[in-house]
Amino acid sequence: MKNIIIFSTLCVIGIMSFFVYNNYFFDGKVSDTSQQKTPHNFDKKEGKRVKNEKELHHAVQQQNEDIIDESVKEMQEDTMISVPFIFGTGNVGCGVGIKFVSYKVEHTQSVLDIVYRKLFDSGLEISPEYRNPILSYEFLMYDSVVLSNGNARVYLSGDMRGPGHCTLPEIRALIDEAAFQFDTVDTVTVYLNGEIYDWCEKDLSDGETGCPAKKKLWIDRKDK
Numbered sequence: 001m002k003n004i005i006i007f008s009t010l011c012v013i014g015i016m017s018f019f020v021y022n023n024y025f026f027d028g029k030v031s032d033t034s035q036q037k038t039p040h041n042f043d044k045k046e047g048k049r050v051k052n053e054k055e056l057h058h059a060v061q062q063q064n065e066d067i068i069d070e071s072v073k074e075m076q077e078d079t080m081i082s083v084p085f086i087f088g089t090g091n092v093g094c095g096v097g098i099k100f101v102s103y104k105v106e107h108t109q110s111v112l113d114i115v116y117r118k119l120f121d122s123g124l125e126i127s128p129e130y131r132n133p134i135l136s137y138e139f140l141m142y143d144s145v146v147l148s149n150g151n152a153r154v155y156l157s158g159d160m161r162g163p164g165h166c167t168l169p170e171i172r173a174l175i176d177e178a179a180f181q182f183d184t185v186d187t188v189t190v191y192l193n194g195e196i197y198d199w200c201e202k203d204l205s206d207g208e209t210g211c212p213a214k215k216k217l218w219i220d221r222k223d224k
Helices: 002-077 111-119 167-180
Strands: 078-092 096-106 140-148 151-158 187-192 219-221
Touching: 078 111, 078 167, 096 111, 096 167, 111 140, 111 167, 151 167, 167 187
Parallel strands: 151 187
Antiparallel strands: 078 096, 140 151, 187 219
């Protein structure tokens, strides 16, 4: 009887041990597998997220660089020009002076041409303290300028009908100084309707200045 009880007890212990071992082995394996897969899956997702963030950062950085490059390109394409206007007092005409105003324009190699176009542009905005008498000569138009061997040949068309005697030396000075601001120019020759303009046309001295027998051509040289 005692042996039967001992045998039965050993059987029960053996069965319990089997179940405990079986549960531990499979549960542990599943648990280990789960623990192994979870970090692996997490690493894959994390790696993909990091990769996407890097690609996004690179795209944004490239876009910013493109914007900066475009801005630099635009800055390089701009050209600063200086346009003369009547300003304050001085020794021009009836006692006025000349002052240059800077403007930014699109890049060009024909800077002098742009200066003259601005000077004859009625839509150009200037401060109230500046004055452009050329605009008073509504029948006078700028055509072109040719620079050769230091001589700026300015071609105008129309006529010189204007408001008064004080403005004539003013427009002459403005057209001259527009070119004389450049070191490469030492002479300005102005043509009106294809011929060098003769200032005798505006002379009212009744021959005292030599007009019209002695022409006063608009060929001015820079003061050294």
